[in-house]
Amino acid sequence: MQIVHTIDELRAQLKAFRRPAFVPTMGNLHEGHIALVKQARPLGDVTVSSIFVNRLQFAPHEDFDSYPRTLGADAERLEAAGCDVVFAPREKDLYPEAQTFKVHPATDLSDILEGHFRPGFFIGVSTVVMKLFSCVFAGMPAGVAAFGKKDYQQVMVVRRMVQQFALPIEILAGETQRAGDGLALSSRNSYLAPAEREEAVHLSQALRALGEAARSASDLPALEAQAMHALARRGWKPDYLTVRRRADLMPPRHGQLAAEPLVVLGAAKLGNTRLIDNLEI
Ligand code: PAF
Numbered sequence: 292m293q294i295v296h297t298i299d300e301l302r303a304q305l306k307a308f309r310r311p312a313f314v315p316t317m318g319n320l321h322e323g324h325i326a327l328v329k330q331a332r333p334l335g336d337v338t339v340s341s342i343f344v345n346r347l348q349f350a351p352h353e354d355f356d357s358y359p360r361t362l363g364a365d366a367e368r369l370e371a372a373g374c375d376v377v378f379a380p381r382e383k384d385l386y387p388e389a390q391t392f393k394v395h396p397a398t399d400l401s402d403i404l405e406g407h408f409r410p411g412f413f414i415g416v417s418t419v420v421m422k423l424f425s426c427v428f429a430g431m432p433a434g435v436a437a438f439g440k441k442d443y444q445q446v447m448v449v450r451r452m453v454q455q456f457a458l459p460i461e462i463l464a465g466e467t468q469r470a471g472d473g474l475a476l477s478s479r480n481s482y483l484a485p486a487e488r489e490e491a492v493h494l495s496q497a498l499r500a501l502g503e504a505a506r507s508a509s510d511l512p513a514l515e516a517q518a519m520h521a522l523a524r525r526g527w528k529p530d531y532l533t534v535r536r537r538a539d540l541m542p543p544r545h546g547q548l549a550a551e552p553l554v555v556l557g558a559a560k561l562g563n564t565r566l567i568d569n570l571e572i
Contacts, residue, residue, distance in 0.1 A: 292370040294377045298385075298426050301339075301378045305427065308337040313427045313436045315420060318342040318379075319359040319478040320368050323439050323468040328372040330465055331437040340369050341378040341423050343385060347393075348415030359481060378426065385422060393418045396448045403540060404556060405444050405567070408530045413448050420449055421456075428460060437463040441475045443556060443569045444540060467568070469495070475568045482564040490525065494557055494568050497522050497532060502555040502572040505534045506548055522559055529559035537571060 295301050305311060312335025314327045324340075332338045342365055349355035366377055394417035400406075401413035428434045436453075438446045446464045453460050468476045472492040483491055501518045508514045511534055519529040536543050537552040544551070556569040 292366070292374055292377060294366055294379060296378075296380055296384055298380070301376065301426055302429070304376045305337060305339070305431075308335075309432055310335045310337075311427050311431060311434045312338045313423075313434060314338075314340040314374075315423050315436065315438075316340060316342055316365075317344045317358065317478065318365050319361050319481065320365045321468070321476045321478060321480075323441065323465070323476040325368055325372045326468055327437040327439060327463075327465045328369060328374050331435055331463055332373050334435040334461070334463065337376065338374045339376045339378060339427055340374050341380070341427075343378075343380055343419070343423070345415060345419040346382065346386075347390060347418055348412050350409060350411065353409075354479075354482075359478065378423075385419075385426075390418060390422075394421045394452065396452060400444070400451065400540065401448055403444075404531060404533070404535075405558065408558060413445070416445055417448060417452055421452065424453075424458060424460060428458070431459070433459045433461070435461045435463055437465055439465050439467060441467040441477065441568065443554060447540065475566075477566065479564055479566065484562065487561050487564065491561060491566060493522065493525055493527070494559055494561075494566055495570070498555045498557050498568055498570045501532055501534065501557075502553075502570050505553070505555065505572065508548065511542070511548070527559045527561055529557065530565075532557040532559070534572075 293304055312331035314331055316324050344358045346355055393414050396413050396417050406413050450462045473495040474491045497518050504514055515533050518532045522529045534553055534555050537554045554569050554571045558567040
């Protein structure tokens, strides 16, 4: 496995290939990332993963500076998973000058839920993903890129970006990997103190309970509010717990609850750690 830092080095490594399978990450890898690498690998002729903590998707008060940087351990895990090339650019490699050209996703999808609570987040994500795609896929006839469904809205934003820019890239959405108690694996779980780690499972439990109650609900907003209050009583600070249509993340139409494919999404802070999760129902 090769570890490269610059765009030129990356392109030199990929020159002989025609269909990269790409897994972009911010590092501090867990089984969710490794599962994506293993799923993507047979779909391409070379497997590439990037490790880059992208400043553009963090607000000033967020955890950009403290986000764990664990390149050595990440590289070992990627090599064991069969990755061929790790692209780990320094900031000056990917953003040699301020990135003033940015990708602005459609606001109907990107200003709701995560985008509402993290303004500008999806501009930062779309911009870096487009740039990483250009580093990995420029000149390639086709490719595959894999993203985890834990970041449900991110997958939808990336899919739409790829479709609207007619990029010859297939997007693979990997299932969320969970710990034994049901907590969705996330790089940010490492921030949780032991007592918080025990409590953390209540987010996925709340989503499951909301999903089960939703199908027969006559007043969905009231049910969502109850679910948020229940988490708040346990000491969480919920941003949202909500049932949405899988197609566009809009609230389901009245009377359509039983008919439409739905997803329950949630985001809440436990201590200083903000966790997100979702369940398709
Ligand atoms: O999901 C992530 O880790 C990041 O948002 C991504 C897609 C690597 C872009 O920085």
